[in-house]
Amino acid sequence: MTRSARTGMLSVVAASAACVLVVVGLTRGIWWANIHNGILGVSLSLVGAWLATERPRSPEGRLFLAAGMVEALMFAGRQVGHTASGTVASWLGWLGVWPIVVGMFATTLAIVCFPDGHLPSSRWRPAALGAAVLVVVCAGLSALWPVEWASAGLTVAAPFSLPGRATAEAVWQVLAHPFYVVLQVSWVVAVAVRLRAGRSRAPLLGLLLGAAVALGVLLAGQAVAGSARPGLVMVSLVPLAAGWSAVHGHALTRYRALAWLTDAHRSPGLPxxxxxxxxxxxxAPQASVWMGGESSLHPVAVWPETGVDPAPGPASALPERTWLVREGDDVVGAIVVPGVTVLTRSEERMMQDLCAQAALLLDRLTLAELVQRERSAGHLDRLTPRERDVLELMARGLTNAAICEELHLSVKTVEPLVSTVFVKLGLHADPAVNRRVLAALEFHRA
Structure with a gap:
């Protein structure tokens, strides 16, 4: 069994266990004050299982699953503690009370790290560590001195009582409620930061809407009723919004990727x-398109434009995230997207579709077509012998400096010759097209 298959299977098992806990809790009846934990347990777990299956190497799915397991455990424990009596019910109720801050923190991590499973930037690490410390403190206070027992509404008595509960409760009141608000505020802030960076817009817009609604209800509940329960109920919208936006975002991204090529097909900036x-x-922050055979690929375009073209080379020398474009069994180009670490299965299929499109579109850029078109217009016939020498050396991949050495000419002489060749071939300056590659391709193919 492969690692991805094992991860997918374990995620489904974990999500199933969370759903079983919720079902077991529901056998005790419907308790509306606790229903939000059950909804969160199911929604977080199912979304986590889907993300873990689609992105086996990404921690995002595991974060959602962890949050869902905590919420499901809390739901089942509170259901038993609210409807039963005895020592066992008391301990199960205890399990349903003290992890609330752990569940909030796990949910916050899942939202803040959405959709790639990592913090928005390294600047968030001190805040995350500080929040983790507060989680340990608040969870410890709630576990040792059940300070949230009364607010949880359990009918069974706490399983134990330690001295100093009044002091622990005072400290917890100062720390916990503001901390809960800060956690939910961080959801909106994290999503806004990612949106401002201009990445993952499609999956984030739905998540931002759900987080904003939950935050608004939480603040209103605290201000009007002095309770965080309405906000906690609305939190269940967040994982549902995340799951919907992830699915919709992938479909929308796939459509936009192919629709963009449809529009570009009519423009000169195809590469x-x-x-x-x-x-x-x-x-991804950047990508490049290469053309040529497997043993010799040349960059056609780099987005965004950097002004510096990568050096030609074989396919084996390209970065890890490279998709070879083939016509039959022959390599005719490549799409390189560096900086991408984890891909979903949908994204892999999307890149396969994009390569199929690219095989057709890159064929428009072959020099054979250009030469035939330009020769019919008489442009090549207007090249002088010296300009033809320069064109041949350009086709061999030589830079201007190398052409100077080969022809024993100065840079001031070669640069005007290169410009003249471009003009006579009708290749006017365009940052979207690597004009030198158009000459190099036919040379290497021949």
Whole structure:
């Protein structure tokens, strides 16, 4: 069994266990004050199982699953503690009370790290560590001195009582309620930060709406009724919004990737359009398109434009995240998207579709077509012998400096010749097209 298959199976088992706990709790009846924990237990677990299956190497699914397991355990424990009596019911009720801050923190991590499973930036690490310390303190106070027992509404008595409960409750009141508000505020802040960065917009918009509604209800509940329960009920919208936006976001991203190429098909900036489409499809900061055979690939376009073209080379020298574009068994190009660490299965299929599109679109850029078109217009016939020498060396992949050495000419002489070749071939300056590659491709294919 592969690692991804094992991860998917374990995630389904964990989500199933959470659902079983919720069902067991529901056998004790419907208790509306506790229903939000059951909803969260099911929704967080199912969304986590889906994310873990789609992204086996990403921690995002595991974060959602952990939060769902905690919520499901709390739900079942509180249901028993509210409807039964005895020592066992008392301890199960205890399990349903003290982990509330753990569940809130786990849910917060899942939301803040959505959709890639990592914090928005390294600046968030001190805040995350500080929040983890507060979680340990609040959870310890609630576990040793059941300070949340009365607010939880359990009918059974606490399983034990330690001295100093009044002091513990005073400390907990100062720390816990503001901390809960800060945790939920961080949801909106994290989503807004990611949106401002311009990445993962499709999955984040739905999540932002759910988090904003939950935060608004929480603040209103605290201000009007002095209770966080309405906000906790609305928190159940957040994982549902995350799951919906993830599914919808993947479908929308896939459509946009292929629709962008449809629009670019009519424009002269096809290579840059293809690179941009690949980058946006995988939510990556950059991408490049290469053309040529497997032993010699040349960059056609880099998005965003950097002004510096990568050096030509074989396919084996390209970065890890490289998709070879093939026509039959022959390699005709490649799409390189560096910086992408984890892909969902949907994204892998999307890149396969994009490569199939690219095989057709890159064929438009072959130099054979350009040469035939330009020769019919008489442009190549207007090249001088020296300009033809420069064109041949450009086709061999030589830079201007190397052409100077090969022809024993100065840079001031070669640069005007190169510009003249471009003009006579009708290749005007365009940041979306690597004009030198158009000459190099036919040379290497021949």
């Amino acid at each position: 840059a359009a293809l690179a941009r489409s690949a980058a946006e499809a995988l939510d």
